[in-house]
Amino acid sequence: MAESGSQNSAENASGARAAGRLIAHPYLALRGFARGTLPSGWDIAAFLLLFGTFTLVAIAFHQFSAPLAAVENAGVTLSPAALPFYALRTTLRMFSAMLLSLIFSLGYAYLCAYSRRAERVLIPVLDVLQSVPILGFLSFTVTFFLGLFPGKVLGAELASIFAIFTSQAWNMTFSVYQSLRTLPPDLVEATRSLRFSPWQRFRKLELPFAMPGLIWNMMMSMSGGWFFVVASEAITVGNQTITLPGIGSYVATAIEQRDLGAIGWAIGAMLVVILMYDQLLFRPLIAYGERFRPDDMPSQIEPESWVLRMLQRSRMVKWLAALAAAIGDRFRRAAKPIRLREPRPLPAWTNAATDFLWYGAVIVCALYGGWLTVRYISASLGWGEVGHAVLLALATMLRVVVLVAVASLIWVPIGVAIGLRPRLAAVAQPVAQFLAAFPSNLLFPVAVFLIVRFKLSPDVFLSPLMIFGTQWYILFNVIAGATVYPRDLQDAAKNLHLRGWLWWKRAMLPGILPYYVTGAMTAAGGSWNASIVAEFVTWGDTHLHAHGLGNYIAEATANGDYARVMLGVAVMALFVVSFNRLLWRPLYRRAERLSGVE
Amino acid sequence: MSEEQSGLANGAYEALDNHNAVLRVRGVTRAFSRPNGDPLTVLEAVDVNLNKGEIVGLLGRSGSGKSTLLRIVAGLIRATSGQVLYRGAPLNGPADGIAMVFQSFALFPWLTVLQNVEAGLEAQGLGREQMRERALSAIDLIGLDGFANAFPRELSGGMRQRVGFARALVTDPSVLLMDEPFSALDVLTAENLRTDFLDLWTENKLAIQSVLLVTHNIEEAVFMCDRILVFSSNPGRVTAEIKVPFKHPRNRLDPRFRQLVDDIYARMTVRAKTGAATVLSIGERLPEVPTNLMAGLLENLAAEPYHGRADMPAIAQALALEVDELFPMAEALQMLGYAELVSGDILLTPLGHEFTEAEMQARKHSFAKQLLTRIPLAAHIKSVLDDRPGHRAPSVRFLSELEDHLSDSAAEQTLRAVTMWGRYAEIFTYDDEAEAFSLEIPESEQA
Ligand SMILES: Nc1ncnc2c1ncn2[C@@H]1O[C@H](COP(=O)(O)OP(=O)(O)OP(=O)(O)O)[C@@H](O)[C@H]1O
């Protein structure tokens, strides 16, 4: 009784206060109103941008339903005028895959974070998936999706989108999972004490907390994804060749017709696309992600984006946001608050029994899978072939190791030099990120042309192509590390007269090591993957091979030899996983300890 | 003796206040399971009544289970046995009308002040306008007008905690729970917020009927509460119940106020005193106090104006320490035999005097000797290292031993404390990278 009385009076009081506020500032209220009715220049720009995008998307989706034969017959024209359209198709594939990856990563990470049983199995699975060379799998997925939608472009589109998806989803999932596992306990308690429903908890706590990591990984995935979208548009599996309209198939056609000029056009178009992606998406998102960063973490370089500023100033965007909020509010009120409670502990034996069944089933399936693989390989190929594949893997490994070492020797000093000069870093960092996004496979034909022209050894000169696109990860991670290197440690090093090698060994390297290891690990992983396209290249009807596992997989794919593709992919995944486990991770842990970054 | 007293007091209050209670805690026990599966009892048979118009304080050493009790009352965790009765029914999860203020503020950094406060109403199913209106009025009430659109990172600590209060008050709760709400703030800001809250409380501007406040700080408890419950540790029990007979606003300099603070200090050091007489066990929880702080406190005690004996509240104030900072330091000195705690006073032993007069190497020798004779864990580590051929032992070995007696976090803390002390005394060393203890002092440390 007393309670409800006081509540009422509190409400009345607040109503009076709100009215008072309006009366006190009529001018302010009016000014806001007037400003709201007149569209600003930003509004018009935002309007054009948004609706231009919608229109283009509508046109392209219309074509998805076309029969496959029509596309194949039409072929790919090398006229530069067709390039904007091809670029759009390529970009659309990219975004469809990103959408899929987002949904997947949230779902998978949720499952892993909230079910111990799922976590035990799914996290190691994810870890292996991350190391599987995606390009090696193209042959399987293409066959699968074409079978799903026989005779339709949609099947081929889905195969391509799936390939990009597999290059994007894993690290995003890890990032969300990590965030969900490290939610601040006091905020979790607050959401429970405030009786949030699961949806409210997701909206107000889990998603925002996961946001900075997710955005960063999305952007890294996208950057890596351009490489795969280009590679997956023109696929030959056995005697079936699929060409989807896009920059990748444009380049493939240009290679076939030995048209160096067309390749130049394609590179130009890709530069424009990446530039737009960088300016319209990457920068705004990273800058937007800033607001979710906990305030106790230092920022490296304050991210800036003119597009974000424009969107934030635009009235129309504000109006759209308000509309979305209103719709969200409808949902919020429709959803009954659900009680989140500490679950009553189950009797110990039921838990043990479920554990036993679940892990038992997993182990049986794993053993069966292993047995199946071994039997398949020994029946179709024999163990000599396995030894052969391992030898080739060693050749590719040698390339990867040498290339990462060389790239490190070049980029670490440069990265440190840039990172220690904040002005320069602010300019150079976006450039390095831009270069990492550019699909290096577009440049392969140029290299091949030169190798053929000057009769160089493919075994040596094809190798740099593997790291061409991935070396930038070393560069921009080192720049990032050097920009946050503490000023007073720099001064202390100067004060102690540390110079030359001693300076590197005592002062600089331990400080940037975690960043360097991250970069080098990404570069190495990417290089393994790239070997599949870099060790086997063509120019017209000239084929160049370098001896290695990448070439082995690529040739087997071209011949439709599924058993060899399987073997190659498995061996490569094994090598990458071992590298991560035995080299990179221990190194990273050590580096973290040394530099005190935890 | 004090047990008896409190038992009597409890009974008397029960008879008096039963119909007046907003919330009742009945025989609540809580155990956590240790890594080896055995239960670790943190709270045992706790009875508390929250009566209308009353601020109740929970006072006790670190680890005595105050926060655990608060979280049981908040419905965030379950009691192992016993129950919490609220509005005539057993509490079952977070309830409407029970709000909480957190030590760390627990604000969503990505929401504005207004959105944070509105989050308090999230579960209420109100319309947007209604939500906004109530949130704005709570913001006004707590003195945050003008900051509605700021993000928490733009605010000072005191302002942030005001947002925490607004978020709790916006629902017009009948019970407010606070877990050390002022301990993350500087002294002035904390005092400012305390008096502002008490003003709202005494002027009946809040719907709140009863407040439960967890604190380490004896002065704060006497300043704010009408009734103080003192907790013992291991397991947490209510050992005393103290009525605070003063009217708000209270004067900290009032002799009666000072006397009550002193009384409570004395009460809280009782257990520690008996602890010193008995021999410690290997599984004793060690306070993680750096050796230089111990030395600093000893030096201060030996010098003017204390000459070896100080009133704890007085020296805490003089050294700008919170009680929860001073207690562990005093406790560590007592364990090592450098000081004694007697009825709210800390006094230097002859050994303590010797220590302050010695130079560095002699101090280390004294410390090593005390460590090996008085702290069984240190002696144990040393003897294991002596026995092993390589004179090395991984830290997990000792950690798992400790976990038989302590909770995870307490075990880790204890091991960190003994590592820190053993290194200073040079009786063993620790390799952080290998996570192992050893006898040899590496070259870099010898130099
Ligand atoms: N979830 C948990 N699992 C295991 N042990 C726990 C858990 N929560 C608390 N404990 C243990 O229970 C004991 C009491 O903890 P609690 O946080 O309630 O103490 P407290 O009195 O609030 O201490 P402080 O003053 O340091 O906040 C501690 O020893 C702690 O380690």
Ligand SMILES: [Mg+2]
């Ligand atoms: Mg606590």
